Amino acid sequence: MNSALIGELVRLRYKLLWAKTRSRNGRIALFLAGYLLLVMLVALLSTGGFGAAMLAVRSGKAEAIARGVLSVLFLEAVLAANILGFGMSAIFSETELRRYPLTAADRRTARHLTGILDPFWFLFLALELGLMVGLYVLGAGSFWFGLLGVLLLFAANYLLARVVGLFIDQLMQRKGGAAILLALIMILAFVPALAGPVIRENPAILSALLLRLQYTPPFGAAAAMIHADLAGARGLGITAAWILGLGALLVWLEKRPPQRQTTESVKIEWDSPFDRVGALFGPQMGPLVGHWLRFYGRNNRTRMLYLLALPLLTFVTFQMSERLGPYRYFIIALGTIPMATFLGTSRISVNQFGYVGGAFRRYFLLPIDPAATLRAASYAAVTIGASVLPIALLAFAILVPYGGDARILLMLLCSGVTGLFVLNGLGVWVTLFNPRKGNYNSNFGNDLSLGGNILLIGGMMLAMFLPRLLHKFQPALVSPESWWIWLPLPLLAVVFYRATLKSAGPIFVTRREKLLAIVEGRD
Amino acid sequence: MDAIRITNLVKKYGQKLAVENLSLSVRAGTMFGFLGPNGSGKSTTIGCMTGLLDATSGAIELLGQRFNADNAAIKRRIGVMPETLGLFEPLYAHEFLAFVARMFGLDEATTRLRVTELLAALELTDTSKTLSEYSTGMRKRVAFAAAVIHSPEVLFLDEPFESIDPAGVSLMKQWLRRFTEQGRTVFITSHVLETVERVCQEVAIVTAPGKLVWQGDITALANDGAVVHNGQEFRALEPLFLHLTGERYTDLKWL
Numbered sequence: 001m002n003s004a005l006i007g008e009l010v011r012l013r014y015k016l017l018w019a020k021t022r023s024r025n026g027r028i029a030l031f032l033a034g035y036l037l038l039v040m041l042v043a044l045l046s047t048g049g050f051g052a053a054m055l056a057v058r059s060g061k062a063e064a065i066a067r068g069v070l071s072v073l074f075l076e077a078v079l080a081a082n083i084l085g086f087g088m089s090a091i092f093s094e095t096e097l098r099r100y101p102l103t104a105a106d107r108r109t110a111r112h113l114t115g116i117l118d119p120f121w122f123l124f125l126a127l128e129l130g131l132m133v134g135l136y137v138l139g140a141g142s143f144w145f146g147l148l149g150v151l152l153l154f155a156a157n158y159l160l161a162r163v164v165g166l167f168i169d170q171l172m173q174r175k176g177g178a179a180i181l182l183a184l185i186m187i188l189a190f191v192p193a194l195a196g197p198v199i200r201e202n203p204a205i206l207s208a209l210l211l212r213l214q215y216t217p218p219f220g221a222a223a224a225m226i227h228a229d230l231a232g233a234r235g236l237g238i239t240a241a242w243i244l245g246l247g248a249l250l251v252w253l254e255k256r257p258p259q260r261q262t263t264e265s266v267k268i269e270w271d272s273p274f275d276r277v278g279a280l281f282g283p284q285m286g287p288l289v290g291h292w293l294r295f296y297g298r299n300n301r302t303r304m305l306y307l308l309a310l311p312l313l314t315f316v317t318f319q320m321s322e323r324l325g326p327y328r329y330f331i332i333a334l335g336t337i338p339m340a341t342f343l344g345t346s347r348i349s350v351n352q353f354g355y356v357g358g359a360f361r362r363y364f365l366l367p368i369d370p371a372a373t374l375r376a377a378s379y380a381a382v383t384i385g386a387s388v389l390p391i392a393l394l395a396f397a398i399l400v401p402y403g404g405d406a407r408i409l410l411m412l413l414c415s416g417v418t419g420l421f422v423l424n425g426l427g428v429w430v431t432l433f434n435p436r437k438g439n440y441n442s443n444f445g446n447d448l449s450l451g452g453n454i455l456l457i458g459g460m461m462l463a464m465f466l467p468r469l470l471h472k473f474q475p476a477l478v479s480p481e482s483w484w485i486w487l488p489l490p491l492l493a494v495v496f497y498r499a500t501l502k503s504a505g506p507i508f509v510t511r512r513e514k515l516l517a518i519v520e521g522r523d
Numbered sequence: 524m525d526a527i528r529i530t531n532l533v534k535k536y537g538q539k540l541a542v543e544n545l546s547l548s549v550r551a552g553t554m555f556g557f558l559g560p561n562g563s564g565k566s567t568t569i570g571c572m573t574g575l576l577d578a579t580s581g582a583i584e585l586l587g588q589r590f591n592a593d594n595a596a597i598k599r600r601i602g603v604m605p606e607t608l609g610l611f612e613p614l615y616a617h618e619f620l621a622f623v624a625r626m627f628g629l630d631e632a633t634t635r636l637r638v639t640e641l642l643a644a645l646e647l648t649d650t651s652k653t654l655s656e657y658s659t660g661m662r663k664r665v666a667f668a669a670a671v672i673h674s675p676e677v678l679f680l681d682e683p684f685e686s687i688d689p690a691g692v693s694l695m696k697q698w699l700r701r702f703t704e705q706g707r708t709v710f711i712t713s714h715v716l717e718t719v720e721r722v723c724q725e726v727a728i729v730t731a732p733g734k735l736v737w738q739g740d741i742t743a744l745a746n747d748g749a750v751v752h753n754g755q756e757f758r759a760l761e762p763l764f765l766h767l768t769g770e771r772y773t774d775l776k777w778l
Contacts, residue, residue: 268617268650270635287625291611298613358607364575365609366626367598440613441655509592513536513576520607 002102006110009092009100013114054134062140063226069131070218074157077124081161082168082445094254108254116158125154132225142228145236149224152239156217159246166253172443178304186311217242277383285376288368292380295356296345300443306344306384310392313340314399320464324471329400330408331471331478335463337392337412338419341385342459347438349427350452352377353519355440360519364512371505374428378501382424389416407483414486419463421493425500426455432507437521524587526551526677526708527572532581534567534733541567542733545581549725552706554699556713556723556741558760560768564733565712566606569679572710573603586676599627602675604683606712608666612655616647616665619654620672627673641668644694659686667695677708684715696722720744720760728767736767 092114097107128150135141171177199206213219215238223235274297278290296302313336321328342349352374353360363373393412397403434451448456470478477485508515517523527549534542542564549555559565570576572583574592583590585597611619617638624634642648645664654662663686670678678699684692699709699722713719719726720741727738741750741760749756750763757763765771 268615268639270621272618287622291622294618295611295613356611358605359609359611361575361605361607362609362611362623364592365573365598365603365605366623367595367628368626369595370592516575 001109002106005100005102006106006113009097009110010113010117013092013117054138062135063222066131066135066222066225067213067219070128070153070222071213071216073124073127074153074160074218077121077157078161078164081120082165108251112158112162115162116155121154121158124157125150128153128221135225141225142232145228145232146225148236149221149232149239152224152236152243153217153221156239156242156246159243159250160217163246163250163253166250168443170253170256172300178300178307182304182307182311185308190315214238278380281376281379284368285372285379288373288376289379289383292373292377293383295377296348296380296384299348299355299440301347302344302384304443305346306388309340309343310388310395313337313343313392314395316464320468324468327402327408327478327480329396330402330412330480331467332464333396333400333412334415334467334478335465337389337396337416338423339460339463340388340392341416341420342423344388345381345384346423346427346456347448347452349378349381349424350430350448350455351435351438352427352431353515354431354435354438354447354449356519357437357440358520360516369505370512371508374431374504374508375501377431378424378428381427382420382497385420385424386417389413389420392416405480407480411480411483411486414489417490418493419459421490421497423455423459425493425497426459428500428504430455432504432511432515435515435518437519524551525549525584526553526586527555527710528582528584529568529572530582530584532568532571532583532733533579534564534571534576535579540732542571542578545729545733545735547727547735547738549708549710551708552703553725554703554709554711554723556711556719556726557729558712558714558716558719558726558764559729560731563729563731563768565729566681568729568733569603569605569681569710569712573601573605573679574598575605599673600675601677601679602670602673603679604666604670604681606681608662609669610654610662610666613653615650615653616642616657616668617650619665620668623669624672629673637672641672645691660688660691663687664691671698671702675707677710678702680709680711682713683711684713684718692718716760716764726760728764730768737763 092111094107094111097110102110129147132141132143132146132150136143136146168181171181174180199209214223217239220235220238220242224232224239226232227235272290272294274293275287275290278288278293279286281289317329317332317336321332324331348355364370366373393409393416396412397409402408430449430451434449436447436449436452438447446453467478476482514523525548527547529548530546532542532545533540545564545568557565557568567576571578572585572590574590574594577592586600588594588597590597611622614622620638620641621634624637625631629637645668647661647664647668654665657665663683667680667683670680683695687695696718703709703724711719711723724740724742725738726741728736730736737752739750739752742748743750744758744760747758749758750760751757752763752766755766757766
């Protein structure tokens with residue numbers, strides 16, 4: 001094994017991470033990330049690591065609590081790695097590594113070492129070690145068995161995250177892959193909520209489930225932490241077996257890279273729905289809006305989020321509506337319907353040019369007002385978002401007993417239109433002042449800028465909790481009797497949106513060189 | 524008549540000077556080579572001349588009219604093949620070309636006709652691949668097609684021949700010759716000096732930061748003649764270029 005060269009590559013990975021701090025945005029991101037990580041670390045170490053160990057020992061249920069904590073950390077790491085992209089960004093892909101004098105095995109080692117030696121994974125390792133040390137110090141665990149258990153669990157966790165990531169990538173390359181993935185996500189989202197009542201009615205299911213969970217890495221590691229005997233060795237064996245299995249699965253998946261579905265020859269289609277919808281914006285803007293609709297429509301993640309938005313937010317509406325009175329679904333829907341209009345296009349709406357790369361130049365070579373492209377991109381997002389509204393309102397009218405009340409539907413429509421224009425207007429400002437170079441083809445991971453994250457996550461939080469707060473402190477505002485109060489809101493939102501586009505145009509033109517440097521990755 | 528006239532062009536990125544007081548003019552109907560070492564400001568100059576970048580100071584005239592980034596009327600009369608090609612990766616070639624054609628004001632029927640003809644002529648008939656799946660040479664052909672689809676009067680080509688196979692280069696050269704014979708102008712940057720020598724009538728050489736060191740007629744080189752500079756005779760463009768830019772081959776003993 002060429003350990004010297006692999007070591008150089010790992011060092012290079014950290015140099016590249018550090019290089020990001022040379023830009024102003026990089027320093028801000030580093031500061032905020034560091035601050036958040038520190039807060040999270042302190043909070044989790046006190047409650048999730050050492051604190052959990054203390055709780056485990058004092059309650060006399062050391063193994064049960066260790067199993068719970070390790071299972072949660074295990075799943076969180078897999079989800080965060082694949083959804084937020086932490087520790088998974090393949091800085092050194094197989095193609096990149098092929099330029100160095102490394103064997104296939106060396107390349108695999110280098111790739112996974114650079115992946116696992118990521119600050120993100122260290123955080124999880126620290127939490128697991130915190131629990132292990134806590135249990136040992138308080139006399140409820142074995143140091144060496146526990147340490148081995150944590151290290152094996154750490155390796156299994158990373159391997160599972162990689163396997164899931166590769167599986168998703170390969171699935172998304174297949175025809176209908178987005179739909180299959182959507183179905184899987186929906187199942188994952190609904191199962192815990194559906195399983196709760198079933199388990200409460202049939203406690204035997206829980207015992208049977210726990211029996212089977214003994215064969216999972218977190219339970220295996222928990223056994224190793226607590227028992228320094230045959231039971232602990234069995235736990236280590238189970239985790240090691242998972243590592244072997246996941247390792248083999250990973251190698252198998254890596255050996256069959258994603259195959260894009262292609263056909264021999266495709267008849268040229270001149271009349272596409274994108275252009276037909278774009279034509280509604282007139283002869284000047286039509287081709288540009290059509291172009292942007294195609295850009296949104298071809299994006300896997302936009303398609304997936306668009307399909308996912310309504311079912312997900314319907315689920316949220318039903319889940320969050322407890323203790324809100326007879327109009328509970330309506331109150332929550334006042335927040336979820338506006339988000340449904342934005343979620344699908346959100347990733348590109350808050351970073352319109354971050355995914356076009358060098359093609360950004362093209363907009364300035366066209367014989368048009370350059371700001372027209374900013375407007376066209378936003379019109380496309382608004383058009384796609386608006387298409388969700390009638391479906392959302394129809395679904396509400398059908399699913400909710402009082403859904404046919406015209407006042408309620410009107411209020412929901414007002415709320416949806418307001419959210420659509422306000423969020424897309426804010427998206428234009430984030431596009432201008434906090435863009436980020438992103439990968440159009442990546443299916444998972446969070447590649448939004450800080451501003452994009454604030455708008456998206458902040459918007460979601462506001463949508464979830466503002467109607468509840470209004471219901472609590474100003475119930476009249478969310479009562480169907482006050483339907484007329486909501487009428488001016490869409491108008492105000494449209495005024496804000498139009499003012500945004502008008503004032504953002506000249507800013508876009510003056511900031512174009514800065515934007516160009518960012519989207520081409522030179523900033 | 525000058526198709527392009529640049530007067531005292533200065534471009535700064537912050538405090539960094541990229542183009543220093545550049546002045547040059549290009550006659551209509553000329554194939555003009557704009558040469559210089561890497562980082563000498565060629566692409567920046569083209570960026571200023573085509574509306575991508577704002578000049579810090581100086582004036583640019585295209586086709587007899589003052590040009591700036593907002594001048595859509597002039598942009599409609601020029602074609603540009605940028606250095607980075609500027610392709611929308613998720614699109615198919617015909618979609619991209621049709622989009623560019625429509626933006627340049629071509630009607631539906633003309634758009635379809637020209638896209639079909641260009642795709643066939645440039646052998647871009649594999650319609651099952653998006654632009655992101657094309658090879659570098661094919662992508663360059665698409666960018667070239669996008670630059671000429673609206674039949675512009677001035678064509679800016681930033682390194683057009685690199686990565687294209689000999690047959691493609693030959694076809695492009697043939698088109699460009701016909702283009703200039705019709706009185707239209709081609710402004711080329713390239714590092715392939717042999718090709719520039721054969722296709723261009725006039726050449727300007729710049730050194731960093733965008734400083735003009737020589738401009739002159741090179742038609743003699745294509746007819747086995749010579750270009751004379753400061754009493755020194757140059758029978759090819761490469762020695763002249765190396766002489767003017769101060770580029771030297773460094774010998775590495777271990778190589």
